[in-house]
Amino acid sequence: AQSVTQLGSHVSVSEGALVLLRCNYSSSVPPYLFWYVQYPNQGLQLLLKYTSAATLVKGINGFEAEFKKSETSFHLTKPSAHMSDAAEYFCAVSVYTTSYGKLTFGQGTILTVHP
Amino acid sequence: DAGVIQSPRHEVTEMGQEVTLRCKPISGHDYLFWYRQTMMRGLELLIYFNNNVPIDDSGMPEDRFSAKMPNASFSTLKIQPSEPRDSAVYFCATTRTSGTGELFFGEGSRLTVL
Numbered sequence: 001a002q003s004v005t006q007l008g009s010h011v012s013v014s015e016g017a018l019v020l021l022r023c024n025y026s027s028s029v030p031p032y033l034f035w036y037v038q039y040p041n042q043g044l045q046l047l048l049k050y051t052s053a054a055t056l057v058k059g060i061n062g063f064e065a066e067f068k069k070s071e072t073s074f075h076l077t078k079p080s081a082h083m084s085d086a087a088e089y090f091c092a093v094s095v096y097t098t099s100y101g102k103l104t105f106g107q108g109t110i111l112t113v114h115p
Numbered sequence: 116d117a118g119v120i121q122s123p124r125h126e127v128t129e130m131g132q133e134v135t136l137r138c139k140p141i142s143g144h145d146y147l148f149w150y151r152q153t154m155m156r157g158l159e160l161l162i163y164f165n166n167n168v169p170i171d172d173s174g175m176p177e178d179r180f181s182a183k184m185p186n187a188s189f190s191t192l193k194i195q196p197s198e199p200r201d202s203a204v205y206f207c208a209t210t211r212t213s214g215t216g217e218l219f220f221g222e223g224s225r226l227t228v229l
Binding site for chain 1: 119146148157158160163171206208210212215216217218219220221222223225
């Protein structure tokens with residue numbers, strides 16, 4: 001079975017600083033990986049996805065993530081944080097070959113951005 | 116295009132009452148998932164359907180929970196009788212076989228059981 005670990009339930013950065021949200025996954029077969037963002041009282045919105053093509057994936061709002069198989073990681077980064085980035089972020093993994101669409105989510109990381 | 120539509124957005128009920136949550140998937144999406152989100156447990160998959168057929172209901176907490184998908188345009192999640200520990204946000208999410216498996220989420224139904 002696959003699993004996801006997000007390191008750090010809370011991350012705080014200053015506006016303009018680098019954002020780094022960590023995600024490590026476990027999967028016995030090549031996975032698909034996703035990052036979602038959730039704003040208060042809203043559903044989850046897809047930020048970006050890795051589906052076995054390019055290992056560096058660019059998403060919306062200036063975010064990107066790099067798939068590193070050797071480290072089983074899929075960390076999310078953004079060069080310069082904006083106040084509007086404050087939200088909760090979820091990393092998710094799926095094994096598309098055996099359970100298409102069935103995502104397993106990490107516990108989430110709340111990002112706070114200080115002025 | 117309309118996204119995943121859930122209703123009601125908020126529901127407050129008393130313990131023992133029946134609760135029905137509804138979901139309208141994106142047109143053309145053949146997978147539908149019900150998730151529950153709580154502070155303690157995060158996002159938990161309850162059940163999912165493919166072409167209206169339940170595929171995996173191993174996440175349904177107990178017999179008080181049931182889900183149906185009578186057609187491609189509608190699904191319900193029912194709790195009978197409800198208990199305070201069922202208080203959570205329930206999300207419906209859908210995807211299509213021809214995509215890459217990313218889920219499209221509704222806005223959620225926030226349930227409070229008193």
